Amino acid sequence: MLAGNHVTVRYGDLRAVDDVSFRLEAGQWLMLAGPNGAGKSTLIEAIAGGVPCTGLIEWEGQDIRRLKPAQLARRIGVLSQRNTVGYAYTVEEIVGLGRYAYRAGFLSGGSGEGREQVERALAMTGLTELRRASMLTLSGGETQRVFLAQVFAQDPRVLILDEPANHLDLKYQQHLFSLIQTWLKEPGRAVLSVVHDLSLARRYGTHAMLMNHGKCISRGEIGDVMTPDHLNQVYEMDVYAWMQEMLAQWN
């Protein structure tokens, strides 16, 4: 459903993403991993239309650059790494913004289907009781859950996540990834996420792509990609030895 062919993003002379190709099909959770500065976030920004790129990014055979912003938002939803709200919006107002791409016109009110989607997103993320709470009173984990509910209300077919649990504690990390896994069970959906935690990638991903210096080092099914050889090459260290050393602390 989503494919990139020879995607390149340049910042001056620097090739932040260098000739990367990928495919994402329904039911897949593609984990994008690699060291800092590998070009992972830049690649997903290019898919979301945030940075210009060369090459081709296609949605079911159609160049996504030809899609209007609202058309793109109905297909691809993005959850950023860190979200903050400066004004005292309610949780429900922020989640309701997820329905923006479905507005028929500026005089149209919220449709019945739209309201249902918002209700479902609030219920799925456990925010129904907090619906009238001010965003300024929420913790970091709750705020991230609100934006996940927003993207659920947006009802896209592909969910793109940029290190969504990066600053969350363990409980919220597990909660967030479980919610996304439940969302993925509906037919015709797929997830693409940038992750630093390789254990989370192994636990939830079906496919993986390793990047370094803007290039794709390896891509395919998770078990084939996240091997010691590939990981050592990408991270330029003995990853398995490090992880075993960390695990040994608990034994």
Place this chain on the structure above:
Amino acid sequence: MNEARALKRERFTPLTYAMLAAALLLSMILCVCVGSVQIPFSDTVTAVWNALWGLPIPQNIAKNIILNVRLPRVLCVALSGAALSLCGAAMQGLLRNPLADGSTMGVSSGAALGAVIAMAAGFTLPGSGYGGIMVTAMAFAFGSLVMILSLAYALDRSLATSSIILIGVIFTMFISSVISLIITFASDHTRSLNFWTLGSFSGVNYDQAGILCAALAVCGGVILRFAPELNAFAVGEENARHIGVNVKKVKMSILVTVSVLIGVCVSISGTVSFVGLVMPHIARMLVGPNHSRLLPASLFAGAIFLLWADLTARTLLSPVELPIGVVTSLVGAVAFVIIFYRTRKAG
């Protein structure tokens, strides 16, 4: 715990709008009644009512003061206040910056420079002597806005509050010196240009009220139409793009509209500072940050505030009339400091 965090907005109903409208109407009538000549409330209502329906006005009523001096002024003040406050609310949402406003960002100063240059150079449009000043003010307002945002962006890509305010202050100081320079070297008849730096509604007429009304109807309509997009921008530009907002198109449309509206206001009354900064905050306290409620509430709040500011300017040291910008700046500067400290504390 969740109950404690719930916002109590259910009290804000259409009745609240009706109350704001009633407060505006009462303020307008009061501003017509009070001045160097006190006019009874009943006389004001009778004169305006009869004039509206083409009925004869009794001889004992000070018809000239009510209909030719105070009413056009009150209309211009209310319309300018509403327009400036609406522009402030739109800019604060668009830039996600509670200190954004025509005066803090130097847009009003830019518009004033345009007006002063047009007047000093005698620039007019065919068929409308006044149109030249207005068009130049609008063009300079837009140019200033683009310049300030570009400079702030070059300094800090996140367009942080402090960067925009810093550039705005520097830009305003620069423009003020240019205006002073023009006034110093301009001929005697243009010395009255001084009022553009302080603001005044003295001598305004129904034509100008009509221009303001038309500008507010068109530009205000455009801004109100963008309420959902402003909500998205107020949450964050990146998030706005992700939910499907055409970020570049919407941003440009709002900036042009705001510049036109500020340009029209400045060409009529000069720079009236801080209305657009303070009033959206008051409105936000009343109705919350959702722009579908905030924008209309800002319209009313701005109109009412400027009417009272103008009344103070006319009556505080009567018979001497203070420039209205002096009153709004005194109130606004204090509010600015409070808001700035609260913003900094909130991080």
